[in-house]
Amino acid sequence: MNAEERLLTATAEHPFSLIFATISGAHLYGFASPDSDYDLRGCHVLPTANVVGLEPGPWTVQSERRDSDGFELDLVTHDAFKFLGLMLRKNGYVLEQLHSPLIVHTTPEHTELKAVALGCVTRYHSHHYLGFAETQWHLFEKGRPRRIKPVLYVYRVLLTGIHLMRTGEVEANLVRLNETARLSHVADLIARKVAGREGETLDDDVAWHRREYERLRQELESADRSSSLPERPTARAALDELLVRIRMRT
Known part of the structure; x- marks a missing residue:
């Protein structure tokens, strides 16, 4: 099977109904190398019997696949209760997963979630x-070799955060982000x-990258201070209503 078929198989074999699964x-x-593994992320819906008992769950499902030809797949999904709760926190990961254009499985609820x-x-x-x-800077700086x-x-x-503060849009692809940032060294690193x-x-380039890291940190902090985004989420009621509808159908 090719990569797409194996990704579809992973979603088909998931033990619970999926709202979405994306890469x-x-x-x-935007910088996968030939041997990069696939990170499949999503949101599942537990049956009512798995929610109302004394031992509810599993709120998170994780599995791995390692094939002899080098294909590697890491799947992580959260139940709708947990996933929607994470959406209400300052958690960029779940928003990036939700808005990923690399869709393996989708539903009308996925579309509704993206709007909410x-x-x-x-x-x-x-x-x-x-x-x-x-965290990533420390991993880079302390690595031997870097x-x-x-x-x-x-x-x-950093560029995702800057873009989010300025536009309110979730964009995780570094190639597209760099179309605005126009950092030649980033384009070179992606190509390599x-x-x-x-x-x-x-x-030999640690000091130079440290200056760029500090410059972009300051740019993100400045974008935060001048952002017109609200201080609190406004979608709690809509997410609660959606979760109730999803649960009532299981």
Whole structure:
């Protein structure tokens, strides 16, 4: 089977009904290399019997696939109760998964969730991207040798956060983000990663990338301060109504 067939099989074999399943990770971010694994993310719906008992769940389903030809798949889905709850927090991951254009499985509820999600974005999502960028920067800076992948994640999350603060739109693809940012070094890093050259070291460029990291952090902080996004989500009632409708049908 090719990659698409194996992804479809993974969703078909899921133990619960899915609202959606999309591809995240390097494929979504625009810098998948030939050996990149597939990160499949989504939202499932537990049957009523799995919700009302003394031991409800599972709220999260995880599985892995490792084939002899090198294909690797990591699947993680959350039950609608947990997923919608995460949407109301400053969690950029779930919004990126929800809006991923790399759709493996979808439903009318998926479309509805994407529309409602506009009311989940707040200024405080900048904290998510600042925190993730800091974690990835430390991984890059402390690595021996320093590799391309961690620093690409640094640029990806900072540019995603800046774009979100300025537009309210969730955009996780670094290639598209860089069409606005126009950072030639980012384009070069993407090209090297996509070509399978991620093993190349960046040890001689750490100080330069640190300056860029600090500059983009400041840009994100500035975008946060000037953002017109609300401080609190406005979609709680709509998400509650949607969750009740989903549960009543199971």
